Amino acid sequence: MTGDTWTAEDIPDQSGRVAVVTGANSGNGFETARALAGRGALVVLAVRDLVKGAAAADAIRAEYPGAELALQEADLASLDSVREAAAAIADRFERIDLLVNNAGVFHTPRRQTSDGFEIRFGTNHLGHFAWTGLLLDRLLPVAGSRVVTVSSNAHRYRARIDFERFGVAQGRSQSAAYGRSKLANLLFTHELQRRLAAAGAETIALAAHPGWAETEILRHFPFIGLMRPLIRPLQHRAAAGALATLRAATDPAAVGGEFYGPDGLWEMRGHPVLVGSSDRSRDPGLQRQTWEASEEVTGISFEV
Template sequence: MSEQTTPRTTDDVLAGVDLSGRTALVTGATTGLGFETARALAAAGAHVVMTARTAEKGADAVARLRERVPEASVEAGVVELGSLASVRAFTDELSGRIDELHLLVANAGIMMPPLGRTEEGFELQFGTNHLGHFLLVSRLMPALLAGAPSRVVVLSSGGHQASGVDLEDPNYEHRPYAKMEAYGQSKTANVLFALELDRRYADRGVHAWSVHPGMVRTDLGRNFTKDDYAEMAGRAKSAGTSLPPLYEVEQGASTSVWAATAPELDDQGGAYLADCAVAPAAAHATDPEVAAKLWSLSEELVGEAFPTS
């Protein structure tokens, strides 16, 4: 994390930025970081597609955003990232209406629930936080290529430090489930995904970054217990650090919109970002060989390959 005492806000980052003519997609955009990211991009002139888990939540989010930004060009679509069928239905519908996509913020996620499974049987955090977004980006890659230069921003977390990706058993089928370790695995997968995505598509105008938003006041931690906080604090102490201060959503979402728009990042694709700056990530999250292996495994698990042309 940077040493700045007053973190930047989304409006600070986008002051003077004109996104007119650009189309952005933000997943998990009904509350928290996703809603603020969508609001900020819409306020800067982008046409924003917000995703929600139900049509009712999407309509409510659009109405609330238009209250904040009356001139906003915004719509909502329904996608459940824990269902590959839902991801396919959403991307098929969207691809039938838009030819170009310029910004994709893979923001949606879940944090430290009890052991659960997605519709396809993947461990819930790995399946939702990583595989759902992996398939979504894959199926929207033609639109991202058509809209190049375009950007993909993948929300990770400092929690990626807790665990690498177990390529032999990512879905906890043969090892005991530990929710913090599983969360760390999914967030490491986010960092590795952005790294490999940029490596594969940067020369065709699609760049990617992973983002740590900081500890933010949202409902993402609704599954946390006092013991979970104690474990987090203990891990931080063991690493010689302490838990960071809580950010408001306007501060936490600032790095996402910076990643989506900052021209100074053009030659730093694949980087891990925090506090609107390039930041160090764990060694297990930055190994290009592991990133390539995770990519191949992910294509196998979702049953689809990224487009090559």
């Protein structure tokens, strides 16, 4: 490996490993799936839209004809879909080496998930919380297995969780709602790692953020067509944004509880390195409270 200039070339051989990536049909999720498949992993593309998922799989196979890929329909905005998809994966695969919680929504029309949660919190955090809990037994016996959850630097901004209205709309700001969901991703990662370590599990939990990657996540943002020429110099390609996730998922030196992101100005772009997070994200009491509230509203309990 190359220290602080870590690239996709530093990904170790992934032959014989099974990786499950949510939101793998586009953006950072697609690039993560593509890189892992290119290194020999069997990659399950967990996607909301099977047509787009199939197109993504075709694109990966065009580049890597021998790629081992599987498609699984999974809508993180529906706990019923999460349960069905997790059961299908558990039936098909006896082991999972990498669980990459990547799918997410940002600036989208105000609405609720099918379970009544605010769309960003319900998808980005609660959907992945339930998903991980339902699949964890496939990771726990596997040496070197990892759960990598994709957060964002938005976890620092106006992100405060109201436990009296946990999971439902809290104010009108979509940016604050997104930041709240990304804070929950980090709180979840830290609490999961604490529980895994206490149980002496083989699995570790880490987090990553892509910086400001050029993906479809801003497609609903007002005036995005006019803004793109102005913001593009601040962004990097989705393939570069995925490197933080890939390092967290595959770097042999990575340790549970670590957070990876770009090393450039304001962590918007650059090579993946260890980065810090907000004081709130590192609060053990808040981590535990978020975990317990998430168990309560999803009805999902973990084995650890």
